[in-house]
Amino acid sequence: MGEANNKPQKKRVPEWLNNPMWSAPAPPATSATIIPPEDPPPRRVVPPPPPPKPTPPPPPPPPPSTARSDPSEETSFSGASQSHLIAEFGTALSKKVVNVGELQRLACQGVPDLPGIRPTVWKLLLGYLPADHALWPYELEKKRSQYNAFREELLANPSEITRRMEEKDGMNEKDLSSDEDKGFLSRSEIPHGEHPLSLGETSVWNKYFQESEIVEQIDRDVKRTHPEMEFFSGDTPFAKSNQESLKRILMIFAKLNPGIRYVQGMNEVLAPIFFVFKNDPDLNNEAHVEADTFFCFVEVLSGFRDNFCKQLDNSIVGIRSTISKLSQLLKKHDEELWRHLEVTTKVNPQFYAFRWITLLLTQEFNFTDCLRIWDTLLADPEGPQETLLRICCAMLILVRRRLLAGDFTANLKLLQNYPLSNLDHLLHVANKLRGALPG
Amino acid sequence: MVLVLALGDLHIPHRAPDLPAKFKSMLVPGKIQHIICTGNLCIKEVHDYLKSLCPDLHITRGEYDEDARYPETKTLTIGQFKLGLCHGHQVVPWGDLDSLAMLQRQLDVDILVTGHTHQFKAYKHEGGVVINPGSATGAYSSITYDVNPSFVLMDIDSLRVVVYVYELIDGEVKVDKIDFKKTATGHS
Numbered sequence: 001m002g003e004a005n006n007k008p009q010k011k012r013v014p015e016w017l018n019n020p021m022w023s024a025p026a027p028p029a030t031s032a033t034i035i036p037p038e039d040p041p042p043r044r045v046v047p048p049p050p051p052p053k054p055t056p057p058p059p060p061p062p063p064p065s066t067a068r069s070d071p072s073e074e075t076s077f078s079g080a081s082q083s084h085l086i087a088e089f090g091t092a093l094s095k096k097v098v099n100v101g102e103l104q105r106l107a108c109q110g111v112p113d114l115p116g117i118r119p120t121v122w123k124l125l126l127g128y129l130p131a132d133h134a135l136w137p138y139e140l141e142k143k144r145s146q147y148n149a150f151r152e153e154l155l156a157n158p159s160e161i162t163r164r165m166e167e168k169d170g171m172n173e174k175d176l177s178s179d180e181d182k183g184f185l186s187r188s189e190i191p192h193g194e195h196p197l198s199l200g201e202t203s204v205w206n207k208y209f210q211e212s213e214i215v216e217q218i219d220r221d222v223k224r225t226h227p228e229m230e231f232f233s234g235d236t237p238f239a240k241s242n243q244e245s246l247k248r249i250l251m252i253f254a255k256l257n258p259g260i261r262y263v264q265g266m267n268e269v270l271a272p273i274f275f276v277f278k279n280d281p282d283l284n285n286e287a288h289v290e291a292d293t294f295f296c297f298v299e300v301l302s303g304f305r306d307n308f309c310k311q312l313d314n315s316i317v318g319i320r321s322t323i324s325k326l327s328q329l330l331k332k333h334d335e336e337l338w339r340h341l342e343v344t345t346k347v348n349p350q351f352y353a354f355r356w357i358t359l360l361l362t363q364e365f366n367f368t369d370c371l372r373i374w375d376t377l378l379a380d381p382e383g384p385q386e387t388l389l390r391i392c393c394a395m396l397i398l399v400r401r402r403l404l405a406g407d408f409t410a411n412l413k414l415l416q417n418y419p420l421s422n423l424d425h426l427l428h429v430a431n432k433l434r435g436a437l438p439g
Numbered sequence: 440m441v442l443v444l445a446l447g448d449l450h451i452p453h454r455a456p457d458l459p460a461k462f463k464s465m466l467v468p469g470k471i472q473h474i475i476c477t478g479n480l481c482i483k484e485v486h487d488y489l490k491s492l493c494p495d496l497h498i499t500r501g502e503y504d505e506d507a508r509y510p511e512t513k514t515l516t517i518g519q520f521k522l523g524l525c526h527g528h529q530v531v532p533w534g535d536l537d538s539l540a541m542l543q544r545q546l547d548v549d550i551l552v553t554g555h556t557h558q559f560k561a562y563k564h565e566g567g568v569v570i571n572p573g574s575a576t577g578a579y580s581s582i583t584y585d586v587n588p589s590f591v592l593m594d595i596d597s598l599r600v601v602v603y604v605y606e607l608i609d610g611e612v613k614v615d616k617i618d619f620k621k622t623a624t625g626h627s
Contacts, residue, residue: 159440159596185561185568187604187615195603195614196442196592197465209470 086112093117098124098131107379108431110372110424118371119280119292122273125378126299128292140288147252147291154255155248158196158204165191211255214262218250221267229367231275242278246270249294253301263308268362270297272370300360303384307358322357322385323349329393333433337400345408352415356392360384364395364418376427382434394430441518442470444493446590447477447526447554448574450503451485455576459588461612462575462605468492471592473517477554477572478526479503501526501554514546518595520621523548527555527571533582534571540564549621550593550600557586559604561617568619570602577607598622 089112092103103124111118123129130139156164169191196205222243226232232246233239249270254262274293277285285292301308312318327349331338341347355363360377362370373391380387395418396403403411420426444466451457458466471493478501480486486506490496500509513524523546530538534556543551544566551569557580559573573589580586588607593600599620606613 157440159594159601162601182564183562185563185602185617185619187561187617190603190614190616193614195605195616196470196594197603197605199465212469 082112085109086114089117089121093120093124096133098133100124100131101381104379104381107375108427111375115279115281118375119277119282119285121375122276122378123292123296126296128296128299140292143295144288144291147288147294150252150256150294151248154252158194158208161204162191162194165194214254215251217264218247218254218262218267221264222246222250225267225271226367231278232271242274245290245293246274249274249290249297252294253298260305260309265359266301266308268359269301269304272362272367272374273297273300275367276371300378300384304358304360319354319358320350322389323353326353326357326389326392329389329433330396333393334397334400337396337403340404341396341411345406345411347408347411347415351412353392355416356395357388360388361391365420365423369420369423372423373427376430387430390430390433391426393433394426397429398426441472441595443473443475443517443522443593443595444471444590445475445477445552445570445572445593446575447572448479448501448557448578448580449485449576450479450481450574450578451576453481453503454578458576459607461607461610462588462590465605465612466492473497473515475513475515475522475524475552477501477524477552478509479554481505497524499524499526502528512542512546514548519598520550520595520600521548523551525551525553527553534558534560536560536562536564536569539569540566543567543569552591556580556582558583559589559591559606561602561604563619573606 085106088106092098092106103121107121107125111121120129124131128139128143129136193200194204198205200206223233225243225246230236230239232242246267250262250266253266270293273296274289277289277293277296280286280289306312306315306317307319307322309318314320327338327342330341342349361373365373376391377384377387382390396415398421399414399419402414406414449455449458457463468491473495474489474493474497476489476496476498478499480489480498481501481503482505486496486498497513497515498504498509499513500507500511511525511529515522515524523543525542525546527533527539530542530553532538539551539553539562542553543564549567551567553569553571554574556571557574557578558571560569560571562569570591572591574580574586575588575590577586577588590605592603592605594603599618602617602619604615604617
């Protein structure tokens, strides 16, 4: 194909895309509504222990015939093939040494929404759990106690910290009642020069006040996370405790990573992980949801850290470069669309792709669909960043007719409120876009 | 962990132009939750300055305060502790610990903060603890000219109080502390 021509070469859309089999069915009625994911889908025999139901009337669980918007029910998958998938997962997970490649292949087809499967699968995919079952207790114990150490060390307020300093130095607390009844109270030395108004760089008090800004930012963002979900925003002690957990995780991450600290949006990347792990019915994991979530969050973020670092914005690893990779991908697979979007209607990908990429699509689809997309993101052997770009590209290609007909305003509006009609179709298309980018 | 600043007897502008610079550089807004002031500011500008450090400001009247509307005494509860505030010129003999102890019992507080003598004191008796933060500007008092600027910052943490004493000695800020706590049922 001649590339250096001046005449715009109309690159045709690949044939398989025009196959009538892929004409999307009407969007399911429940797709855009708020469906509390903790309601069990109909085929589950024993519902997992639900989180305590809040007293204000929650949305009634959908009647079994119209389940949550599970796209796999919509397509031609039969019940039999779904239960076959479930069986395969069962086999894969119960092996003494899990075959991670096999698990990846399975997870790309979507992790079944049965209790306990997704948390375990994600933990294996992220490398939190080693492949060998025998090592699980050791690894979990190690990581969980490490998290608890972080919690104790990093989240203590300066009063507690200075008290510990004194105890270590061997000074005991003087008990008021053990002193004589009357008398002048003696003044003692402050431990290590620490006092609340200290302006010293290394002072625990000073650092505490400097970090109070981050604490406030995290607090604000956590309160705004998924306001439509009882799990995160309900007026219940359960929701409040979930928010406290999220705050602790983000705070500890910020303290351990002074180079990046906390950036708005991290709360959105954290939320699905926490949700999935918290809904794990396995009682052994119940007390350690925070610890498990923390390490998996770190792992997920590790592929995308550079997107959050402002200084790297314009560098070769920053968000701008990632967005331009998306551009290139689109150009390669659908040049007509690329040209119409970026050149003709001047829809700069930064206007829509920024949020798609940095927040790993958590804001573009409903929560259940997000979890399904994340199954693929975490499982695909090409790695989450490449997979994400392919999915984004597929998102564009699937609405190409509307985009080609639209102008700047219409296209931007469409892409900032992406209408998903068929999730499996989207992931199938994304899968087809594999292959190395030219040069 | 509640930080309470206790200070007083600044006597601005009559006996001192301002707080010492080294104190001012440490007293920044956003750190302190409450300010209790024994009195003798004496002018509105000082009131406004303290208000800018912390919106929760409590002041009792000193004999030279220009604003005559400050109360003679004040009590407030912070965490598990009841605090009392009184300038102290009303209690005769001035600075007499037994007389102050009587005032404390009258006000029924765990910690009585009082001033007037411009001398830092921290004294414990059966009724509780009396703290005199001294003069924050080092202004001379009726009793003595030799006054080191001082103030107090209390860290109240459930049943425990750490009293940080800030004193300007020979141009340098010296900080030390006093720990005490109260038993849950009351103090001995």
